[in-house]
Amino acid sequence: MRTTRSSTSRSACLPSLLLRGGLTAVGAAAVVGMAAAPALAAGSTTVGPAGDYFSASLSNSATLTVGSVTVTCSVSQSAPSQPLGTNSANQVPTANSNPAGPVTSTINAPTFTNCRTNMPLVNAQVTTSGTWGISAQHGSPSTVSFQIPQGGLEVQTSGLASCHAVTAPDGPASVAGDWTNGNPASTLVFAGDTVPVEVTGGFGCPTAATQGSFSATYQVRNVSTPSSPINITA
Known part of the structure; x- marks a missing residue:
């Protein structure tokens, strides 16, 4: 997500925006809420294994940036409800192939914890909610989009500045990442995609x-079957 606001007076609250933008990602992280995005090219897509459940876990850290302020979270995950079979979130659909477009499903809202800001004496807490969508499209590279429900990610800062940021304030928003098949894990990379945010608060809030x-x-x-990786093919 790319933002254009940055100033000393606003910097303390920028972390809120950062986190918000991120999940509408992390979205998290973020890997199972997919919704078709305009950038996704039409074409045959198969996600497998059909019916299996998957998790998406942060491999390093999630960085959320607004202007010159950065929020970094070291833990983010979206996992299926337990016991498996409780619902269809984080499950590859049984109808896992689409000859003319993406394969879509839902995921549990990703969580973001162990977050810090690059501003002294400013803390940030990220909260996610709702059912997130996920859309997988085969291509070069294959892509996966997360659809964040309206208000599905919120960031609250505390300390020198108290700000509240909401992602997708006016309706669902999508962020797209590049997918690489792997074994035992496939990789999903979000590289600075943007998401709408709305920030409220007093002095120092952007x-x-x-x-x-x-x-x-x-x-x-x-x-479900750790020996069988989640892959996207034509």
């Missing part, structure tokens, strides 16, 4: 900012 950017790398693993 209330004029409307976007945030998110970068993160997730490892996607098969929870």
Whole structure:
């Protein structure tokens, strides 16, 4: 997510925006809420193994940036509900092939914890909610989009500045990442995609900012059958 607001007076609250932009990602991280995005090219897509459940876990850290302020979270994950079979979130659809477009499903909202900001004496807490969508499209590279529900990611800062940021304030928003098949884990990379945000608060809060950017790398693993990786093919 790329943002255009940055100033000393606003910097303390920027972390809020960062986190918001990120999940609408991390989205998290973020790997199982897919929704078709305009950038996804039409074409045959198969996601397998059909019916298996998957998790998406941050492989390093998620970086959320607004202007000159950065929020870094070291833990992010979207995992299926337990016991497996409770619902269809984080499950490859049984109808796992589409000859003319993406394969879509849903994921549990990714969590973001162990977050810090690059500003002294400013803390950030990220909260996610709702059912996230996920859309996989085979290509070169293959892509996966997360659809964040309206208000599905919120960031609250505390300390020198108290700001509240909301992602996708006016309706669902999508962020797309590049997918690489792997074994035992496939990789999903978000590299600075942007998402709409709305910020409220007092002194130091970037209330004029409307976007945030998110970068993160997730490892996607098969929870049902660990020996069978989650892959995207034509």
